[in-house]
Amino acid sequence: MEITREEAFNLLKEYVDSKSLLKHCLAVEASMRGYAEKFGEDIEVWSSCGLLHDIDFEKYPDDHPFKGAEILKEKGYPEDFVMAVKGHADYTNTPRETQMAKTLYAVDELSSFVIACVLVRPNKFEGLKVKSVKKKLKDKAFAKAVDRDQIKNSAQELGIELTEHIQTVIDALVKREKELKEQGLSLIE
Ligand SMILES: [Fe+2]
Ligand SMILES: [Fe+2]
Structure with a gap:
């Protein structure tokens, strides 16, 4: 089967009504796109993987x-795609054998965390620096639900230094927000 972003998005919308979950999926997609570009991988596939990783979260939260x-x-999504989706949750004990699986695992929490940082800034995406994201990571009261160890360990597993990792995600989100705005969508609104 040929994997397309358009089909993935349509499939996602069949299962997800929640606006916040949709935005999370779009943010993870954005980061997956950024990394696909960085690594020279297939953007449609990586984009779709980011979009669909939480497809069941709203309707089947206990079986996610x-x-x-x-x-x-x-x-009909291929095995490596399905394994990457399964592998983003540690408790499934699914080995993350591909770069796509490792990347998905590394951008899931961080994408949401960076968005949380953006939401509390008056200038939103404009001028957001790695330094301020790192500062927020140290602030335990901020976005408490985000597992800081997961962010660090997953970057290590991916083999990308944390500063570069955060920068890659910021750049990807900034770029994607502009593209989404043109379609009347947003990562933060
Ligand atoms: Fe998930
Ligand atoms: Fe997720």
Whole structure:
């Protein structure tokens, strides 16, 4: 099967109504696009993987991401794609064997964290620096639900130094926000 971003987005919308979950999926997609460009990988595939990683989260929260993996398998998504989706949750004990799986794992929490940083800034995306994201990472009261160790460990697993990792995600989100705005969408509104 040929994986396209358009089909992935349509499939996602069949399963997700929640605006906040949709925005999370779009943010993870943005980061996956950034890394696909950085690594010279297939943008449509990586983009789709980011979009669909939480497809089951709203309707099957107790079976996440197992149900999602099942849905994607049924739809004909290839094994490495399904394994990457399954692998973003540690408790599935799914080895992250591909660069795509490692990247998805590394951008899932961080993308949401960077968006949380953006939301509290008066200038939003404009001028956001790695330094201020790092400062917020140290602030334990900020975005408490985000697991700081997961962010550090996943970057290490990906083999990207944390500063570069955060910069890559910031750049990807900034770029994608501009593109989404042109389609009447946004990562933060
Ligand atoms: Fe998830
Ligand atoms: Fe997620």
